[in-house]
Amino acid sequence: MKRVIFPVLGLLVAGILTAQEAVPLGDAIIEAAGEIQGKVRRNSKLAILDISSRSGRLSDYILEELMAEIVNGSYVTVVEREELDLIAEELEYQSSSGVSDRSAARAGKKLGAQYIVTGTFDQADDNYRLRIKVIEVETAAIRLMFNETVLNDTTVANLMGRRGGASAAASGNQREILEAAEREILAYFKRYGPVVERQGNKVHGDAVYGKYIVKVDVTLAGTGYNIDIQSGAKAKLVAKWKIDLRKRIDKRLGV
Numbered sequence: 001m002k003r004v005i006f007p008v009l010g011l012l013v014a015g016i017l018t019a020q021e022a023v024p025l026g027d028a029i030i031e032a033a034g035e036i037q038g039k040v041r042r043n044s045k046l047a048i049l050d051i052s053s054r055s056g057r058l059s060d061y062i063l064e065e066l067m068a069e070i071v072n073g074s075y076v077t078v079v080e081r082e083e084l085d086l087i088a089e090e091l092e093y094q095s096s097s098g099v100s101d102r103s104a105a106r107a108g109k110k111l112g113a114q115y116i117v118t119g120t121f122d123q124a125d126d127n128y129r130l131r132i133k134v135i136e137v138e139t140a141a142i143r144l145m146f147n148e149t150v151l152n153d154t155t156v157a158n159l160m161g162r163r164g165g166a167s168a169a170a171s172g173n174q175r176e177i178l179e180a181a182e183r184e185i186l187a188y189f190k191r192y193g194p195v196v197e198r199q200g201n202k203v204h205g206d207a208v209y210g211k212y213i214v215k216v217d218v219t220l221a222g223t224g225y226n227i228d229i230q231s232g233a234k235a236k237l238v239a240k241w242k243i244d245l246r247k248r249i250d251k252r253l254g255v
Contacts, residue, residue: 021149022127025156028148029062032119032132033069039134039144040076040115047079047113049104053121057224058159062121062130064242071236079111080235101135108137115143127152158250159224177225178203180252181218188245189214209233214241218249225249 023031040046048070051062071078101118108116119132127149134144150156178198185196185205192207192214202219212232219226227242 022151023148024153025062025130025150025159026065028130028150029065030069031148032130032146033066033073035144035146036070036117036132036134037073037075042075043077044114045077045079045112046070046115046117047084047108047111048117049084049107051119051121053160055160055224056221057226058121058156060226061159061246062119064239064246066117066132067235068239068243071239076115078235079113081238082230083111101133101140105135105137105140108135113137119146121150124149128156174201174220176253177220177249178218180249181225184245184248184252185216185218188241188248189216216241216245218245 036046048063048067051059051066053059053062067078067081070076104116104118108114114137116135116137117132118135119130121128121130123129128151130146130148130150132144132146133142134146135141136143181203182196182198185203186194189205189207192209194205194207194216196203196205198204202217205214205216207214207216209231210233214233215230217228219228227246229238229242229245231238231241
């Protein structure tokens with residue numbers, strides 16, 4: 001009997017340990033940022049081109065959070081989103097695989113970046129898998145292949161646009177999303193004299209930060225929404241605005 005019980009117990013323990021390997025999305029992003037900074041040269045220029053997933057909202061969230069973590073690390077210079085938008089049409093996408101290595105390297109050269117970052121977020125059994133790739137533009141060498149299993153929790157469910165409890169965002173209540181966006185833009189940018197108006201399927205806001213005009217757009221996307229902020233302010237600050245605003249809107253929606 002012992003020869004049977006011990007292997008069974010071993011399998012059960014192994015199964016428990018495997019289940020515990022999955023981590024929350026936020027932890028996976030923080031870990032990825034640390035791994036990236038450990039594989040690139042200090043003070044180099046890095047461009048985060050794309051995080052591909054089945055949800056545009058989720059992709060934007062991962063990209064923005066990853067950018068914020070790296071910027072806050074003050075280890076490398078991160079290409080601003082405005083610069084990436086200028087070459088967006090030149091990037092070649094391969095469905096769920098995201099940006100091809102060839103087009104990513106070409107984009108990196110045009111941006112003057114020494115490294116480019118791409119990634120995917122896909123289903124993996126009952127959870128998800130976050131994969132991040134770092135390529136050195138000059139040599140086309142892959143410097144990092146990061147893989148982490150991410151828990152399929154309420155955070156991911158809401159970002160994927162699936163129904164989650166009483167979540168207004170996940171239920172697709174567009175009116176409530178627009179109302180929440182309007183209120184939170186006004187509240188968050190209050191000190192910068194915001195002017196906010198609804199324009200069809202989005203809420204647009206203008207504010208003045210120092211000598212810069214800040215343009216904020218919260219646009220409905222499926223059952224969720226996307227946030228875009230255009231400003232001449234530092235990328236680190238713009239990234240913080242986007243993250244903070246999303247958290248405020250989600251909180252008002254009960255996400």
